[in-house]
Amino acid sequence: MPQVPAADVNQNGVFRRTTNNITEGGTTDNYQVNYHGQTIAHMDTWCHFFENGQMYNGVPVKGNLAAETGCAKGSVMNWKDGVFTRAVLYDIAQLKGVDWVEPGTPIRRADLEAWEQKAGVKAGPGDVVLLYVGRWKRRAAVGPWTGEVAGYYADTLPWMHERMPAFIGHDVNIDWNPRPGWEGMRNPIHVAVLNWMGINIVECLDLEQAVATARKLNRYEFLISFAPLPVEGGTGSPLNPLAIF
Incomplete structure (x- = not known):
């Protein structure tokens, strides 16, 4: 499931590579990645979003987060040894009989449960839930x-709490958008998942190859593995997850 570097929104500065001095003996290069956003496959961890001055488990932002050092608690270093677990694919495009779900469509609990009935799979504790709407x-x-997103709707939150996966995933931002009646809230699904439940997020994944294989095999659960860059104090990391069938 490789990341796709081509930007869709806020292109400038998403990814920059500079090749340094080229000599007869070789060269080096520098990468600069602004991975949080709508384009780069990445992980969000607990210190990425706050509510009322607190992170997950009531950890106060004040005293825990500084521009110079990042997060003292809740950083991506909690995942530095990597993730090796079951992924459950929710192919909502196939469920709805379309090539892709139109941006702006809310994905509801009923959609997730209908897919489970159709595919014979069910996410549970420790899993990675992968929502596919055909973004790429x-x-x-x-x-x-x-900028509009076919993403998780608010009524999926009790479902997430019941299942308690390790990660909630998507091929776009996990929050549905636009959100009529919710305009004053910044990414409410992010806040609920990270701050209320302690579930981490993987999003903007290119799931196309995994979906094609899953459909061919008619198998919608498989091994997934990924590891973040072990950046001290980091709020997340770019990722290149591997799906193993």
């Missing part, structure tokens, strides 16, 4: 994505 397939067909 749509991009290849009709052009850059503009």
Whole structure:
């Protein structure tokens, strides 16, 4: 499931590579990645979002987070040894009989449960839930994505709490958008998942190859492995997850 470096929103500065001095003996290069956002496959961890001055488990932001040192608690270092667990794919595009789910469509609890009935899978504790709406397939067909998201709706939150996966995943940002009636809230699904439940997030994943294999095999659960960059104090990390069938 490789990341796709082509930007859709806020292109400038998403990824920059500079090749240094080229000599007869070789060269080096520098990478600069602004991975949080809507384009780069990445992980969000507990110190990425706050509510009322607190992180998950009531950890106060004040005294725990500084510009110079990042997060003292709740950083990506909690995952530095990597993730090796079961992934459960929720192919909502197939469920709805479309190539992709149109941006702005809320994905509801009923959709997740209908897919479980159809595919015979069910996410549980420790799993990685992967929601597929065909974001990258749509991009290849009709052009850059503009900001609206077919993402998890608010009524999926009790479902997440009941299942308690280790990660909630998506091929876009996990929050549905636009959110009529919720305009004053910044990414409410992020806040609920990270701050209320302690579930981490993997998003903007390119799931196309995994989906094609899952459909061919008619198997929607498989091994997933990924490891973040072990950045002290980091709020997340770019990722390149591997799906093993």
